[in-house]
Amino acid sequence: MLTPTLADGLKSYSIGDKLRALRLRKKIGLVELGKHTSLSPALLSKIERGKLFPTLPTLLRIAMVFSVGLEFFFTDDRKRRVLAISRQKERLKLPENAEATEVSYVFESLDFGAVERKLNAYLAEFRRINPEKVILHQHPGVEFIYVFAGRLGLRIGSDHNLLEGGDSIYFDSTISHGYWNASTGKTTAIVVSVP
Secondary structure: OOOHHHHHHHHOOOHHHHHHHHHHHOOOOHHHHHHHHOOOHHHHHHHHOOOOOOOHHHHHHHHHHOOOOOHHHHOOHHHOOOOOOOOHHHOOOEEOOOOOOOOOEEEEEOOOOOOOOOOEEEEEEEOOOOHHHOOOEOOOOEEEEEEEEOEEEEEEOOEEEEEEOOOEEEEEOOOOEEEEEOOOOOEEEEEEEEO
16 A cells, blocks of 8 residues: 555656556557556556556556657656667567467567657567468558568458568558568568557
């Protein structure tokens, strides 16, 4: 249980308000956010309404979904930086879905430390998986992919595409889409999404 002094101190950061603003800006509902974070919608609602203060690991799960750093929740809005460097040794590799037994890719956020981003940039390493097992997803905005190496299978709606190293694609990401490694070796790409 928090003392009134600690509760007042935490309220001054408006963590719940910032979470709600991020969620609404990305047009994500509480249920969908819960799926991405493995947190219950009820818990997320309590955090947004200021009825519960999240632990740092919980807040980090949420921050990673929105590709923001923890500092986003603790920085004065007027002091936010517009420059962020992402060091390779500091990035985490995350699976596309933490609950899936077989994933088609792992990714690293390339702009994790930036706040108030206008785009999201990722380095993705695609795994060999049966294209029929690829989990399709969709999100607001557009997506751009540049393949560095390998061959990338990409399904957008009912269309199947094959990209080679050096190829790129731009598409409407509100259409269901999914990816898989279509080569025998490693397939890597830069993925940029803009809400």
